Amino acid sequence: MEIAEISKYNLAFLRSFFQPLRFTIAVEAILEGSSHGAIWMDNLTHPTLVVLWDFADGIYIVSQEKDKKHLNGINSLFQQTIIPEVEKRDEVPLFVVYISPVFNENEIRSIFGPEWDVSKEKASFYEFPLVEFPSEKQLHELPPSLEGNLMDMDLFQDSSIQYIDVLREEIESDWDSIENFLTHSFGYYIRDLDRNSLASWVIVGKIAQSCAELGIKTVEQYQRQGLGQFAAQELIKYTLERELVPHWYCFQNNVLSANMVKN
Numbered sequence: 001m002e003i004a005e006i007s008k009y010n011l012a013f014l015r016s017f018f019q020p021l022r023f024t025i026a027v028e029a030i031l032e033g034s035s036h037g038a039i040w041m042d043n044l045t046h047p048t049l050v051v052l053w054d055f056a057d058g059i060y061i062v063s064q065e066k067d068k069k070h071l072n073g074i075n076s077l078f079q080q081t082i083i084p085e086v087e088k089r090d091e092v093p094l095f096v097v098y099i100s101p102v103f104n105e106n107e108i109r110s111i112f113g114p115e116w117d118v119s120k121e122k123a124s125f126y127e128f129p130l131v132e133f134p135s136e137k138q139l140h141e142l143p144p145s146l147e148g149n150l151m152d153m154d155l156f157q158d159s160s161i162q163y164i165d166v167l168r169e170e171i172e173s174d175w176d177s178i179e180n181f182l183t184h185s186f187g188y189y190i191r192d193l194d195r196n197s198l199a200s201w202v203i204v205g206k207i208a209q210s211c212a213e214l215g216i217k218t219v220e221q222y223q224r225q226g227l228g229q230f231a232a233q234e235l236i237k238y239t240l241e242r243e244l245v246p247h248w249y250c251f252q253n254n255v256l257s258a259n260m261v262k263n
Contacts, residue, residue, distance in 0.1 A: 001073035003040040003051060014039070017050055018062055020100035025247060026054045028208035034184065035206050036176050040077060042070070049073060053082060056173040056205070061099045071103075075111050083112075091169065139230040145194050146227075148234060151187040151203070153178070162197035163219055170217070174205040186242075188235040190227050200227040202235040204244075212244040 011031055018027045030037030030052060042049040048064040051074065059082070063070045086093045097108065109118045142148055155161070156168060156178050167189070168178060175181035187203035199222035206213040214235065218228040232248075239246045 001042055001049075001069040001076075003042050003049065003073045003077050004044065005038055005040050006044065009039065014050065017047070018052070018060065020062055021060055021098050025206045025208050025211050025213045026058050027052055027060050028211075029206040029213075030054060032208055034208060035174065042073060051077060054174070054206075057094045057096050059095050059097045061097065063099070063101065066101050066103070071107055071110055075113075078111055079113065089169075139226040142190065142227075142230065146190055146192055146199060148188065148190045148231065150238065151182070151189055151201075153182060155189065160196060161191070162195065164198060166217075167198060167201055167203075170215070171203060174203075186235070186238065188231050188238070190222075190231050192222070200231045202228075202231045204235070204239065207244065210244055211247055212239050213247050213249060214239070215249065 009031075014031055015028070018024060021027065026035065026037075029035035030039070035054065037052055037054045040051045041047040049070050050062050052060040054060075061074060082095075083093070086095075095112075097111075099108070103111075105118060109116070112118060149155075156164065158164065171178060171181045171187070175185060181187075181203075185204045185207060187201060189201040190199045191197070192199050198219060200216070200218040202214055202216045204212045205215045214232065216228050216232055218231075236246045
């Protein structure tokens, strides 16, 4: 089975087609055109299989006929297009695959090939209200050696800051460029002034239908200090001021991240 990439589509039809998936902010953002991505179909007029890639780690697959030919078509797409593109990047390849109907572990493994370590980790998804985080380490202000601010161009122009390249790469995977990110989205960072290093940051990776999907990272040596919670609180407040509904995404086994949003 061949799957062809498409550039023009019926927005209402694809919205309906992807409805079985629970995690749809990335899908909606790409369909709306506010985020970059690629879409493939098995048939341009009467599709039974649609695959969407958000150019980051999200792969969204909806199949109306769960059979071997669909698995073979998805496998070809991964092996010939998606995996080679991701392997050009500096970071270790990671995919989070959302499939409807759900494929079993062996079927998913067949998509990637035998050399891939297929994990059964499940993603979690949380929705506002997320303003208050119950935690013994919750910070109401930062220590004097740390500063927190909304991201701006001055931050990204200072190449001497440690981990700025990691942040830049994360943003460009969602927004294509820093300029596009600062025009259409926003983020919050905490910086260690003494070490001239980023300590933690939260960015809005996708915006669609008045919803904002937040992603967080805390550098290892700064973890377990409440910095991620502080950065998340600040960005969530700003998100609400912009009349957007914040959503939080993490793996279920990422206990520290999950606990930040559980009441």
